[in-house]
Amino acid sequence: MKKLLIANRGEIAVRIIRTARQMGIATVVVVSEPDRDSLAARTADEAVLIGPAPATASYLNHEAVIAAALEAGADAVHPGYGFLSENAAFARKVIDAGLAWVGPPPEAIEMMGNKSRAREAAREAGVPVLRGTEGPLREEDDALAIARDIGFPIAVKASAGGGGRGIRFVDTEEELLAAIGMARGEAGSVFGDPTVYMERFVPHARHVEVQLLADGEVFVHLGDRDCSMQRRSQKVIEEAPAPELPEAVRERIRSSSVELARRCGYRGAGTVEFLYDPVAQEAAFIEMNTRLQVEHPITEAITGVDLVREQLRVASGQGLSVAQEDITFTGHAIEVRLNAEDPSNNFFPSPGTISELHWPEGEGIRVDTGVDAGSTVAPFYDSMLAKLVVSAATRDQAIAAMLTALKEVRIEGVKTTLPLHRALLARPEFAAVEHHSKFIETTPGLLEAL
Known part of the structure; x- marks a missing residue:
């Protein structure tokens, strides 16, 4: 692989560029009109304009993306997450155009994209299902x-x-x-x-998931994550490994997820998601995401494995650089998603220009972002500005470190979800792992106090 086209925008485009550059791979990113001067456009080796603001006319336009890849002389396409990342038809078009697809086979995308079919495949692989x-x-x-x-x-x-x-x-x-x-x-x-x-439906369930990597011959898991703190079924805070999970449950979801990947001939990065009932101490399959997850940095933090690097290796035919016995887990990591939304106004999007921006720095702190001071937050796309990741030796230390890091974040010009994260990380229920996927909506006074 010599040149990679990134069919995405924002922080994930910048993050993919970083690893590709370390591997000596040239990068080209597609951009819509509002993103012509974005951080991703300025970071990549090349940027190709593919259409106006609406995603349907730009980032979701199959023909425009593939034409950009061919015109730029790219030999591979990485879809990131969202947009076309789980679109089997697009994956086939990329392959038919003679380009390497940085993702699983289209057949696996189709199988797991249909949730009822995915349930059947999971059941056959021995994955527990509801x-x-x-x-x-x-x-x-x-x-x-x-x-x-x-x-x-x-x-x-x-x-x-x-x-x-x-x-x-x-x-x-x-x-x-x-x-x-x-x-x-x-x-x-x-x-x-x-x-x-x-x-x-399991009331007060937690959301846990298993990270997978595969190259068609080697199938491994990279542990589990907990993404239980959600608002309207959208993840807000993620951590790895999943806390307070019985070892028998942890082992079953990890091993059965690997078996599911093996049965569907999986390649690349994927995630199997589960509901965990802390009362019954049982986990059950929700779905499999056939792409890189937003929360992948916390897995990288506790394993030391660069998931994008492994994706690019698999897509270029090199295979995984790790086997199961090579993967070890160290410490605890927490990620918060910082969005340009106004918590005091029902989380209404807050587009605008970022006039001031300061991220915390120090050991165990990572910031994946697609903006810098002067960036314009457009109203056309997902409102996530950045992912702040903190890792430490223990979960308690990671929570304390994240609270400190959040105090150091300064973002001016747009409203953000900083107040929500500061409130949630300080909750005794979070420290005691008593939160669940409906915690934000069902905790009296939580949102009103922001």
Whole structure:
């Protein structure tokens, strides 16, 4: 691999450029009109304009991205996360154009992209799954009878869903049919696929996940993460390894995730996500993300393995540089996602120009960002400004270090989620691992106090 096109923007584009440059690989990044002077555009060796602001006319435009890669003389495409990263049709077009695809085979993307099919594949691989429908819920099915058999509360989920979209939570029989209708409607409009399925909903569940790497022959896990602190099903704080997880559960989710990757001929980086019920001390499969995760830096912090480097090695035919016995875990790492949103105004996006910016520095601190002082935060895309990562010897020390780091962050010109992170990291429930995926929404007075 000599030249890599990055089909993304913001912090993930900058992060990929960093590793590619260390490997001696030239980089070209695609940009939309608002991103012409972005940090990613200034950091890459080349930047190619591919369209106007709307993502559908730029970052989601298959033909424009591939044409940019060919024009620039790139021999590989890295999709980052979001946008086209889990689009099997785009992956095939990249491969058909004679370019290396930095991701898993399109067939694996398709299998795991359909959540009901993914449940079946997980069950066959021995991955624990929640009680639910055996496939998509059909129009002619007796949904109420099926729901009674599963047991309330229930989650109605889009088969092609992800990112918290196309989900409805149902507590009573009276709410079920309306929830199915709303989930189907949202699934059809957002994903182009109205099919849904049902599974048991676990109140106060934690969200844990296993990081995988594979090259088609070698399949390894890089431990687990906890991403339970969420707002409206969007991750807010992540940490590794997952705290207070029984070793039997930890071992089962790790080994079964590796088996799932093996069965679907996986290549590259992937993540298997689980719900963990701390009362029953059981974990169950949610989905597999067939791409690099936003929270991958915390895994890198505790393993010392550069996941992007391994992705690029696999895509170039070199294979993984690590086997399972090479992977060790040291310390604890926490990541917060800093977004340009106004917590005092229902987290409304806060576009604008960053007039002042200061990041903390020191041992165990990492900042992945796509902005600098003077950057304009456009209203067209995801509002994440940066990921602040802190690692230390123990979880308690990592929490203390993160609180200190958050006090040192200064961002002027736009509203940010800094107040939320400072409040959450200081909560005794977080220190005691008593939080869950609905903690923010169900804790009285938490958001009002920001």
